[in-house]
Amino acid sequence: xxxxxxxxxxxxxxxxxxxxxxxxxxxxxxxxxxxxxxxxxxxxxxxxxxxxxxxxxxxxxxxxxxxxxxxxxxxxxxxxxxxxxxxxxxxxxxxxxxxxxxxxxxxxxxxxxxxxxxxxxxxxxxxxxxxxxxxxxxxxxxxxxxxxxxxxxxxxxxxxxxxxxxxxxxxxxxxxxxxxxxxxxxxxxxxxxxxxxxxxxxxxxxxxxxxxxxxxxxxxxxxxxxxxxxxxxxxxx
Amino acid sequence: xxxxxxxxxxxxxxxxxxxxxxxxxxxxxxxxxxxxxxxxxxxxxxxxxxxxxxxxxxxxxxxxxxxxxxxxxxxxxxxxxxxxxxxxxxxxxxxxxxxxxxxxxxxxxxxxxxxxxxxxxxxxxxxxxxxxxxxxxxxxxxxxxxxxxxxxxxxxxxxxxxxxxxxxxxxxxxxxxxxxxxxxxxxxxxxxx
Numbered sequence: 323x324x325x326x327x328x329x330x331x332x333x334x335x336x337x338x339x340x341x342x343x344x345x346x347x348x349x350x351x352x353x354x355x356x357x358x359x360x361x362x363x364x365x366x367x368x369x370x371x372x373x374x375x376x377x378x379x380x381x382x383x384x385x386x387x388x389x390x391x392x393x394x395x396x397x398x399x400x401x402x403x404x405x406x407x408x409x410x411x412x413x414x415x416x417x418x419x420x421x422x423x424x425x426x427x428x429x430x431x432x433x434x435x436x437x438x439x440x441x442x443x444x445x446x447x448x449x450x451x452x453x454x455x456x457x458x459x460x461x462x463x464x465x466x467x468x469x470x471x472x473x474x475x476x477x478x479x480x481x482x483x484x485x486x487x488x489x490x491x492x493x494x495x496x497x498x499x500x501x502x503x504x505x506x507x508x509x510x511x512x513x514x515x516x517x518x519x520x521x522x523x524x525x526x527x528x529x530x531x532x533x534x535x536x537x538x539x540x541x542x543x544x545x546x547x548x549x550x551x552x553x554x555x556x557x558x559x
Numbered sequence: 560x561x562x563x564x565x566x567x568x569x570x571x572x573x574x575x576x577x578x579x580x581x582x583x584x585x586x587x588x589x590x591x592x593x594x595x596x597x598x599x600x601x602x603x604x605x606x607x608x609x610x611x612x613x614x615x616x617x618x619x620x621x622x623x624x625x626x627x628x629x630x631x632x633x634x635x636x637x638x639x640x641x642x643x644x645x646x647x648x649x650x651x652x653x654x655x656x657x658x659x660x661x662x663x664x665x666x667x668x669x670x671x672x673x674x675x676x677x678x679x680x681x682x683x684x685x686x687x688x689x690x691x692x693x694x695x696x697x698x699x700x701x702x703x704x705x706x707x708x709x710x711x712x713x714x715x716x717x718x719x720x721x722x723x724x725x726x727x728x729x730x731x732x733x734x735x736x737x738x739x740x741x742x743x744x745x746x747x748x749x750x751x752x
Contacts, residue, residue: 324751361636364563372565373577373636398566398579406561419751421737422589531586535699538591548591548669558583559699 326363326414327351329387331407337390337474341440342404343379345388348415353383356451357424357444357526357554360387360417364399374399377443377528377554378418379475381451387415390474392440423526423554427455431524434517435463436537438529439472444554445528446475453483460523461486464515466507466533468494489515507533509540519545528554573630573640575745581637584700589733592698593669593719600703602687604723606658614652619687619704622647627686629709631716632745644707646688649680660725664732665706668719673732674741675708675715677725684710687720712743712750 329346337343354360363373380388393404407413425433425448433452435445445463452461465488467473479488491511496504502511517523525546527534534555542548574580597616604612614622627644663675679685688707689696696702701718708715714734735741740749 364565366563366565370565371577372563372579375635402561402563406563408561411561416751419738422733531699535586535592542591548593551591553588553590555586555588558581558585559697 324416326416329413329415331409331411331413332386334407334409338472340393340404341390341474342393343388343390343474344403344407345380345386346413346415347385348387349385351385351387351415352418354378354381354387354418354447355421355424355426356381356447358418358420358447359444360389360415360419362389362399362403363414363416364402365414372399375419377447379443379446379450381447382454390440390443390446423528423552425451425524425526427451427457429524430457430459432460432517432521433462434523434525435461436512436516436525436527436529437463437465438527438533438537439467440474441528441530441533441554441556442474442479443528445526446479448526449479449486452486456483458485460517460521462515462517463488464491464507464512465489466491466493466529468492470495470497491515507537507540509543512537512540513544516541519547523550525551526553527551530557531555531559532557571640574638575632576748577750578632578636578638578745581639584639585633585635585637586699587633587635587714588699588718589671590669594698595668595703595719597703600721602652602704602721604652604656604725606656606725607660607727608657610657612652612656616703619647619689622651625686627688627707627709629707631709631713634712634714634739634743634745634750638745643692644686644688645690645693646686646704646707648683649685649687650683652687653681658725660727662726662729664724664726664730665717665720666722666724667717668721671717671719671733673706673715673717674726674729674735675711676729676742679711680708684708710744712740712745714739715743
């Protein structure tokens with residue numbers, strides 16, 4: 323059983339109106355692969371504890387761990403992390419966890435990443451890993467958002483490296499002059515904005531359950547083999 | 560310094576350590592939800608002699624079924640109490656299966672696997688479930704049928720189950736190979752190896 327590590331908040335910035343980037347110093351952090359997640363534990367003065375899982379935006383060795391946390395309307399942990407946690411405050415982390423929804427720089431296959439909303443976080447780590455390694459594997463991100471204001475890490479994701487592209491898609495409101503009216507991602511959108519099956523891509527999808535179900539169904543219809551698609555979902559039915 | 564208050568504070572004796580209550584039904588799957596036509600569906604148990612016991616979809620539905628009300632616990636810390644299922648007990652499915660082996664690998668449509676101990680699947684501890692909350696089990700929750708082993712973390716309750724293969728050792732399944740606990744008892748917090 324791996325143990326809990328002490329983590330101190332050393333940097334924080336507002337990502338959107340409802341999300342915050344948090345960087346923790348974790349002296350005993352073993353490093354992580356791009357796409358892994360961790361458990362975060364908060365303890366109240368009376369000993370009550372709450373644990374939640376978060377994807378990790380940072381990657382590789384080093385003792386700093388970056389998260390991007392969306393405030394859930396009825397959340398117990400996320401509002402505290404987004405609105406209250408102060409620099410110098412401590413939390414406990416356990417991880418990194420998961421070895422399936424990861425991308426490692428040694429993999430030379432083309433990579434298609436498809437994010438719904440806050441599901442972009444593991445892909446931030448994958449794009450950082452790709453850039454750091456100078457990978458020549460084609461990597462494409464399709465980032466589906468309700469509105470332009472909801473984008474996490476827009477500056478970083480919009481200036482990717484030579485083999486990386488980011489395409490934005492908006493479901494509720496698009497910027498003025500945007501080429502596609504706001505609406506749900508369709509099979510036609512996917513055909514236009516993602517790597518085709520003939521390129522032999524490995525496709526990663528992360529987002530709300532309904533989003534992931536719809537995208538995976540459309541991709542298999544387009545001819546992608548289910549065993550080339552990896553998913554991570556959040557939320558229920 | 561910000562002080563965490565916490566809101567739920569459910570001192571619920573039915574909640575294992577480190578779990579919180581949820582009322583919706585989160586979905587966690589490693590890949591796409593497979594589309595399975597009941598006409599093509601088959602469930603089987605394979606033993607060390609190569610013997611195979613098979614059930615088609617109509618054959619499964621023809622077996623005695625049970626209403627099951629159980630608490631379920633996901634390793635990602637949510638628990639859902641009093642969930643209602645309908646399915647066939649593994650006691651029924653194993654009634655004519657002869658094996659000297661102690662361990663089981665569950666295989667699913669889509670390629671997922673998870674390892675289990677045979678003793679923990681018998682005596683009313685596990686089912687092949689095909690209804691949830693009075694309705695046919697939805698594909699994203701494992702339909703048409705999933706394994707239901709509620710006393711272990713829910714990754715052990717393999718969705719889209721198609722085959723149980725007896726094994727001589729407790730070889731790890733899919734998540735178990737990625738660092739999750741071989742056994743997965745929520746009351747002992749057996750989350751990670």
